[in-house]
């Protein structure tokens with residue numbers, strides 16, 4: 001039987017449903033990460049196994065150096081593990097050739113960095129459109145309108161022609177969230193997204209992520225701040241490179 005194409009372009013045979021009826025998007029199995037340098041090697045992740053369910057809003061907490069960024073980068077396919085397996089829907093990520101991995105990352109993953117990582121001398125609108133030009137997911141004729149819709153959603157309409165360097169930190173992070181949503185990703189990862197923001201702007205950014213989750217987005221937020229972690233509904237906790245429980 002020919003597999004049916006779902007609205008988001010995924011094959012129906014791609015979907016894995018757990019016994020509780022939740023759909024698993026990504027699974028990590030015994031993931032280890034060892035950083036090696038001249039001075040020796042350091043095991044930053046020591047066998048992490050977890051599943052990310054579609055529609056979940058996860059916090060990832062733990063002390064500085066516990067491996068949060070390392071884990072988030074591996075889950076977001078920005079880095080590869082030293083050993084262990086990563087499964088995205090029915091695909092083994094480690095088996096994918098580089099070109100397929102880049103496409104999967106560009107199409108399905110949105111990443112929000114602590115330091116925003118926007119192109120400073122480019123307009124807000126062009127920053128949000130940029131990921132669309134590296135993907136075929138959004139048709140060229142629809143990109144501008146989609147970027148404007150996203151900017152409206154993050155409260156940045158009217159500032160689309162400003163250069164990023166003219167924006168405040170809170171504004172830059174809202175643009176970074178719009179950019180992360182550009183290609184309708186299945187998974188959104190945010191690494192300390194409020195780390196450089198004051199309390200008010202932190203609240204705005206987390207409120208925005210909550211709205212995105214309520215609209216069906218799957219989100220993992222790394223933070224060392226327990227108040228920020230409380231916005232999430234599921235909690236992953238790291239200590240010395242190992243998961244130590246699922247409560248804050």
Ligand SMILES: Nc1ncnc2c1ncn2[C@@H]1O[C@H](COP(=O)(O)OP(=O)(O)OP(=O)(O)O)[C@@H](O)[C@H]1O
Nearest residue numbers: 035042044062063064065066067068069070071224
């Ligand atoms: N490129 C690298 N080379 C060597 N060691 C690294 C590298 N990146 C991270 N580490 C080490 O791995 C460990 C985990 O780092 P990671 O950045 O994942 O921690 P974190 O929980 O995100 O910390 P923070 O809260 O400070 O952001 C740390 O001990 C760090 O020094």
Ligand SMILES: [Mg+2]
Nearest residue numbers: 068069070191
């Ligand atoms: Mg970190």
